Amino acid sequence: MSSEQRSEWQAAFWQGARDAIPLFGGYIAVALSFGLVAIQAGFSSFEAILISTFIYAGASQFLFVAMFATGAPLWLIIATTLLINARHIVYGPNLAPYFTPHRAWPWLMHGLTDQVFAMALTQLEQLREAQRLPWFIGLALFAWLSWIAGTALGAIGGSELTKHWPLLAEAMPFALPALFLVLLAPRFNSGRWALVLSGTVVLALIMKVLGYPNAAIPLAAISGAICFQVMHRYQLRKGAEA
Amino acid sequence: MTFDVGFALVVIALATFLMRAIPVIWLQRRLRGQSDEHRVDSIPTWLSVLGPLMIAAMLGVSLVPEPLTLGLSLATLVGALVTLLVWFWRKSLGWPVFAGVVSYAVVMLLL
Numbered sequence: 001m002s003s004e005q006r007s008e009w010q011a012a013f014w015q016g017a018r019d020a021i022p023l024f025g026g027y028i029a030v031a032l033s034f035g036l037v038a039i040q041a042g043f044s045s046f047e048a049i050l051i052s053t054f055i056y057a058g059a060s061q062f063l064f065v066a067m068f069a070t071g072a073p074l075w076l077i078i079a080t081t082l083l084i085n086a087r088h089i090v091y092g093p094n095l096a097p098y099f100t101p102h103r104a105w106p107w108l109m110h111g112l113t114d115q116v117f118a119m120a121l122t123q124l125e126q127l128r129e130a131q132r133l134p135w136f137i138g139l140a141l142f143a144w145l146s147w148i149a150g151t152a153l154g155a156i157g158g159s160e161l162t163k164h165w166p167l168l169a170e171a172m173p174f175a176l177p178a179l180f181l182v183l184l185a186p187r188f189n190s191g192r193w194a195l196v197l198s199g200t201v202v203l204a205l206i207m208k209v210l211g212y213p214n215a216a217i218p219l220a221a222i223s224g225a226i227c228f229q230v231m232h233r234y235q236l237r238k239g240a241e242a
Numbered sequence: 243m244t245f246d247v248g249f250a251l252v253v254i255a256l257a258t259f260l261m262r263a264i265p266v267i268w269l270q271r272r273l274r275g276q277s278d279e280h281r282v283d284s285i286p287t288w289l290s291v292l293g294p295l296m297i298a299a300m301l302g303v304s305l306v307p308e309p310l311t312l313g314l315s316l317a318t319l320v321g322a323l324v325t326l327l328v329w330f331w332r333k334s335l336g337w338p339v340f341a342g343v344v345s346y347a348v349v350m351l352l353l
Contacts, residue, residue, distance in 0.1 A: 022339040047243055054255035064254065074246055078253050085258045087296065092266035094293035097273060105270065109262035118297045171347035174318070178325040178342035180301035185329050187294050197298045204302025209310065213303055220299040221292055228291050 005130070012131035016138025019123065022182075023115050023143050025175025028150035032161065032169070034061055035154020041069035045155035052151035056110065056144060059214060060084040087218050091117040098124035100132055111140030113147075114217075115176065118183045192231050200224035313353040321346030 001009070031052060038048035043065055051061055060081040067077045091112050098120075099105045112120075116139060124132055153161065162169045188194045200220045207216035305322065307314035325342030332338060 019335060022336055025339070025343055043247075044243075047247065050243075051251060054251060055258060056255075057258055060254070060258075064250070068247065068250075074250055077250055078257075081250075081254050082257050082261075085254075085261060088258065088262045089265055090289065090292050090296065092262055093269045093289055096266050096269035099266070099270060101270075101274070106263040106267050109266055110259050112262045114296075114300050117293075118300065121293050121297070167347055167350065171343055171350060174321050174343050174346040175339055177301060177304040177318070178321060178339040178346075179335070180297055180304060181322060181325050181342070182329050182335055182338045184294065184297050184301055185326065193294075197294065200295050200298040201302040201305070204299040205305055208303045208306040216303050217296065217299040220302060221295040224295040224298065225288055225291050228295075229288065232287075 008130060009134045012127070013134040013138040015131075016135035016140075017142045018138075019119060019135075020139045020142035020146070022175060022179050023119070024146045025172045026115070026179065027143060027146045028153070029169060029172035029175075030058055031147045031150025032154035032158050034058070034065075035151040035156070036158035036162075037062060038065045038151075039155050039158075041065040043068075045152065048155040049148060049152050052148050055081075056147060057085050057088070057113065084214050087114075088112060088117075095120050095124060098132060100129050102133055104133065104137075108136060108140055111144050113143065115179065116140055116143050118180060122183050122186070192228070192235075196224050196228045196231070199227060313350070316353070317346045317349035320349045 034052065035045075035048050038051065039045065043051075048065075051064065055061055055064065063084060064077060064081050067080065092109055095112075095117070096105075119139060120136060124136070127135055184197060187197060200223070203223055204216045204220035207213075207220060212219075305318055307318050321342045324345035325338045328338040328341040
C-alpha cells in the first residue's frame with residue numbers, strides 16, 4: 001500500500017468514525033438501559049458486557065435477559081431471540097453490490113445492526129470503491145464500541161447516572177428517530193416512493209402503538225414492498241396500453 | 243456464568259452472525275466479476291426496495307415514545323420537525339440529529 005493509499009484509507013476510516021457520532025446518542029442511552037436491566041435481572045456486569053459484545057442486537061438482548069429472568073425454557077429463549085434477529089438476513093444483500101472484492105466484508109457483518117445498515121445503505125454508494133471498506137470499518141467499529149461502553153456504564157453505574165442527569169438519559173434516545181428521518185428524507189424523491197415510505201412509517205407506528213414492536217419492522221416493510229410492486233406493475237401496464 | 247446462559251449466548255451470537263454474513267457471501271459470489279452499476283442492477287427489485295422500507299419501518303417504530311404520553315408525543319413531533327428543517331437547510335447528517343435531540347430536550351424541559 002503506497003503512502004497516498006494509506007492516507008486515503010485512514011481518511012475514510014475516520015470519516016466512518018465521525019459518521020458514527022449521530023448513532024452514539026441512541027446507542028449509549030439504550031445500551032445503558034440494557035446494562036441496568038441485565039443487572040436487575042440477575043446477570044453480572046461481565047455477563048452483560050459479553051452479551052452486548054457478541055450478540056450485539058438491541059431488542060433481542062433485552063428479550064434474552066428478560067426471558068432468563070422469568071425462567072423460560074432454553075430452546076424458547078434461543079428461538080425467540082433468533083426470530084427477532086431474522087430481519088438482519090435482508091440487510092447484507094442490500095449492501096453487497098457496494099462491497100469491494102475483499103475477504104473482510106463477511107466478518108464485518110457482525111457490526112451490521114439496524115442503524116449501521118441504514119447509514120451504510122445511504123452512504124456507501126456515495127463513496128469511491130477504495131474508501132468503502134475503511135469507511136465501513138470506522139463506522140461499525142465505533143458504533144460497536146459505543147454499544148459495549150454504554151452497557152458497561154449502565155451495568156456498573158447506570159442507576160447513579162440516570163439519577164443525576166435524568167433529562168440527558170431521556171432525551172438521548174431521540175437521536176435514533178432523528179437519524180432515521182435524516183437517512184430517509186432524500187428518498188422522498190418521487191410520488192410513488194413518498195406514498196410507499198409514508199405508508200410504511202405509519203403502519204409500523206400503528207403496530208408499535210398496538211403492542212407489536214418486533215413484528216412491526218418486517219411486516220410494515222413487506223407490506224410496503226408489496227404496495228410498491230403493485231404500483232410498479234400498474235404503471236407498467238398503463239404505459240403499455242398508452 | 244451458568245451453563246444455560248453461556249450455551250444460549252454462544253448459539254445466539256453465532257446464529258445472529260451467520261444470518262448477517264451468509265447472505266452477503268452468497269450475493270458476493272453471485273455478483274463476482276460484474277461492474278458497480280451491473281451489481282446494483284442485478285439484485286432483485288423486491289430486495290432493493292426492501293432496504294429503504296426497513297429504514298422507514300424502523301423510523302415508524304422509533305417515533306412512538308415510551309411511555310406514550312401527550313407530552314412525549316409533542317416533544318417527538320417538535321424534534322422531528324426541527325430535524326427535518328435543519329436537514330433541508332444543511333443537507334448533512336450530524337447537525338439535524340443534534341438539533342432534533344436539543345429541541346426534543348427543550349420541549350421536555352418546558353412541559
